[in-house]
Amino acid sequence: MAVTVALAGDTMLGRGVAARIGAGGRARELFGPEVRAAAASADLFVLNLECCVSDRGEPWPEPGKLFFFRTPPAAAGILAELGVDCVTLANNHALDYGFDALADTLAHLAAAGIRTVGAGAGLEAARRFEVLEAGGVRLAVVGVADHPPDFAAAPDRPGTALADLRSGVPEWLEAEVGRAAAAADAVLVTPHWGPNMTARPPRYVRRAACGLLDAGAALVAGHSAHVFHGVAHGVLHDMGDFADDYAVHPVLRNDLGLLFLVTLAGGAPAEGAPAEGAAPGRAPGGRTRPVRLEALPLVLGTGRTEAARGEAWEWVHDRFARACSEFGTAVAAEDGRLVVDWS
Template sequence: MKPSGPENDNTVKLFLAGDVMVGRGIDQALPYSVPPILYEAYVKDARRYLQIAERENGDIETPVSYEYIWGDAMDIWQREKPDFKLVNLETSITTYDEPWPRKGIHYRMHPKNVELLTAAGIGYVSLANNHMLDWSRPGMEETIRSLKETGIEFSGAGENEKMASKPSLFQKAGSRILVFSYGAWNSGIPSSWAAGKSESGLNYLGAFGDEELEEIKKNIQSYKQSGDLVVFSIHWGGNWGYKVPEEHREFAHALIDQAEVDMIFGHSSHHPLGMEVYNSKLIIYGAGDFINDYEGIRGHDEYRPELSLMYFPEINTENGHLTSLKMIPMEIMKFSLKQAGKEQAAWLKKALTREGEALGTELRMDEDNILWLQWK
């Protein structure tokens, strides 16, 4: 283990972030917006989320630029120079106006706002999550078309089961990185969202059993070549609470031991969870939200939902082992990401060290308020 190291052809440096939720209030602040109508129990107009954020931290001069949303992350990416940027996109990109029936929350942004992703140089988005069919299958299909038109790679959704289970492929200096994306039932994804042999949908995971593990193993083996790195993106678990379910740990370990997965990139929790390094492979159980429109909404203050993390793991391409994990704390303010200060970074360090104790990890904070993962 080492805190950092020189970049070379035997190392790939990734940027990872959890849920990117840029619908509702954020979409209303961007240059183009879908109609603001919502079908939630209490909020019927997406502009209300913009008003709540302004009440919390001050006026937001709209429309904001695409760079504005990413805020300080833009300079951080320029400085860190990751080889690839991977996020979980929890927002449909569509103007389709038929929401999925009897679902409480619906996220979408205008297709012209796909420039939000290209402005940040996001190269890959995971689509297997519990908001991708908020605006039904036509909304998901328009999302896929929008991503294809802009050249952004994605996995976890497709026009049929085969395409939904297909990985994205990246290459660096002769090394291939395969990114598979799965969405689990316990993250709120209805089984009816699963892709079929001739029906569009998500790469759905209905259980964490031996049968599902075997299917995943077969899928990975059908694409994996000798020397490939495998990143397994999975949307699983609830939104709030630090406890990592034992079945998540067992399944993550089995993915590494049996399915030859090199890194697990978990998300769904609205705040970061504890991390583990198992057999020298990184497991992020819950990356937390990266950007959302929850600003000013009370109810889960003890989790500090305004704080998020930029994850920069460096992976040895020869064996998939984690070399280092650097994390830069961020704060969501006025729908923009600001680099967090000492107090916020120290709070995250304390919380994630506490939660990592049972997982064999702790965090170290340096003089620049950067967090580093330490493991046994």
């Protein structure tokens, strides 16, 4: 049995994107036809939602915090229309408008049939994994963030699942991944880690990725940098942006991104020594594991994400191939997509 999972990074539906949604924009206005078709071709779709889904709340009272992202309740329906099955809220914008807005976010997404991980009404709920199922394959999803500490959930306080990954994978997270592995055929861990606008993952992220695979994850898909990084076997260090209205970095080009499609299948674990700092790519006991990655290059406008063409496509291809080569990963081009063979 096999399952294909669509994976997208930072999805910010606030500010200019929220204005389009508030004016009646639907998925077809926010996402081009090839993007929607690629998402629809997957069996499951998981992304990082970097905004509150609410029309309530006040900006989080943190001195020096510059950005506050909130999108209308209609955004939940747009994500459902796009085929999103689960979002992680473990990031630095889940509480941008306080506890009421987080509660609204959870309620609106649930009403739209979208699961959530990485945040909740208390510590246990924030850390809890969700199990998605498609094609007879059960995929457990775990969401965590390594920042900011003031958003962290506590036993009697709503917030995010905070994990200090700079010191390695904490014991509670190892245990949660182990429980998820026992409850499903494969585990996806989706961490919000590392600083913004970096060309490659910091060393602690690479170490944490290895630790998460050792704990039982079959696939690690990270986000936070707003630009995509290279992949190792079973590890997407950073998926970059999927939807936003951010200012464009002149060198790293966060207006160009990728929508990932990862196929997981049963079989013996992959062998071979990884490059330094790369994840070994073994699923415990030869269980369901990633065997193929396809990525659709994207162009991100203000509230409109479309498939890349021409010079933009070439830029994404060259940047991704170079970034992957640092992990010993070869990238091929097939029918307008970038492909990594892990079989």
